Amino acid sequence: MRVLLSTYGARGSVEPMVGLAVRLREFGVEVRVCAPPDEEFVELFAGVGVEMVPTGAPVRPLVTTVVPGSAAGLAERAAALIGAQFGTVAAAAEGCDALLATGPLPVTAGARSVAEKLGIRYVHVGHQPVGLPSPHQPPPARRGRPLPPGVTDHRELWEEDARIADDMFGAEINSRRAEIGLPPVDGVRDYAFTGTPWLATDPVLSPWQGSGLAVVQTGAWFRPDERPLPAELTAFLDAGPAPVFVGFGSMPVEPAADVARAAVEAIRAGGLRAVVSRGYAGLDRIDDKDDCFAVGEVDHRALFARVAAVVHHGSAGTTTTAARAGVPQVVVPQGADQPYWAERVTALGIGVGVESRAAAHDGPVLTAESLTGALAVVSHPRVRARAAAVAATVRTDGTTVAARLLLDAIG
Incomplete structure (x- = not known):
């Protein structure tokens, strides 16, 4: 039995596929993955022995150069992505029994x-x-295509979103379909989703509320990671009280030096130490004091188990990993789905969200003062106890559930 997994995006879109690929292989399935050709992803799949087919353009240069919210070059990038599916992905899918995307x-x-x-x-x-x-929720705005102002009915907004999706991508999709002898589709978005899309999120952290779609919630997908923490980092952790982790993952926050300074100053104001994760933003230490340590790619599950709090951008992966570790969170959302995760963390009582943008400002507005207040909140024993309680409910069998569902579907 052979399965192809197709993904495109930053680490949050790629790493869960590593977890599913490994689990499928344990079930005796032959797996290959189409993913962006970034070196970090090539190494990720090579490290677990899963075949990767490089697809599309590297993601990191794109993420770090495109102006947030800008639609410049979007049509060209979309056409290239669609072309890659009908080309590279189609070739990789030959002889497969299923394609999960x-x-x-x-x-x-x-x-x-x-x-x-x-x-x-x-x-x-x-x-x-x-x-x-x-x-229960409005659609996220698509680049360069704002939703109509003044409309508050969510169903009406989702209908408009479907029309916008057709305008943006329908012609290119249907042109490619015609080339391979397929009829045109009317309603590209819903065609892609199907009536039974899977949702790989934890049901406690992210309960699905919807109607019309028969959503299958599997639980979040974690990749296996047995790497020890770097010796220098372990020595830093052992040398004093649990530090506060600060990282923005694949978000290119600007200016990085100001964000790092605000974060470290806030942490120091609380008498705490800091671990700064470089990420796409290139965050780093602000001075040579020994109460701060900078890290690159490390096992977050192992690290989060040893920190006092996690300050992050609010991606699905980081939010779930921190919740699984039982550590309080301060979420500073930068865009996309991150405000949602900030709201969920706050609603669950396992941390707080910090407003990161001003109305007339396109960059992060994280200040030492706002973060100092947030850290004071999450240091309360009540928040720590709640984080520990929620951690006990986070499912860790998401990839197993997904693998079994997929095998049953193939039949």
Whole structure:
């Protein structure tokens, strides 16, 4: 039995696929993954012995150079992504029994078209619920295509979002479909989602509230990671009280030096030490004092188990990993689904969200003062106890559930 996984995006879109690929292989499935050709992803799959087919352009240069919210070059990038699905992904899917895809709409709509042409099972999976139509939430705005102002009915907004998706991607998708003998689709977004999309999030951290879609919630997908923490980091952790972790993952916060300074000053104001994660933003130490340590790529599960709090951007992966570790969180959302995760952390009582943007400002507005207040809140014993209680409920069998569902679907 052979399965192809197709993904495109930053680490939050790629790393969960590593976990599923490893679990499928344990079930005796032959797995290959189409993913961006960034060196970090190549190394990620090589480290677990899963075949990776480089697909599309590298993600990191794109993330770190595109102006947030800008639609400049979007049509060209979307066309290239769609072309990659009908080209590289289609070739990789030959002989497979199923194709599971995640990522932006050009990827998933293209992937389903490929599966349709080959006559194999297709599954759409999301790693956050914000993009799935629901009467309980509005759709996220698409780049360069704002939703109509003044409209508050969520159903009406989702209908408008479907029309916008067709305007943005429908012609390119249908042109590619015609080239391989497939009829046009009307409603690209819903075609990509299917009526039974999978949602790979934890049901306690991210309960699905919706109607119309038969969403299958598997639990979050974790990749196996047995790497020890670097010796220098372990020595730093052992040398004093538990530090506060600060990292923004794949978000290119600017100016990075100001963000790092604000964070470290706030942590020091509370008499605490800091571990700063470089990430895409390139955060680093602000001076040579020995109460701060800078890290690159490390096992977050192992590290979070030894910190007093996690200050982060609010991605699905970091939020879930911190929750699983039972550590209080301060979420400083930068965009996309991150405000949702900040709200969930606050609602669960396992941390707080910090407003990161001003109305007329496009960059982070994180200050030492705002973070100092947030850290004071999450240091309260009540928050720590709540974080520990929620940690006990976080499911760790998401990849097992997904693998079994997929095998059952293939039949």
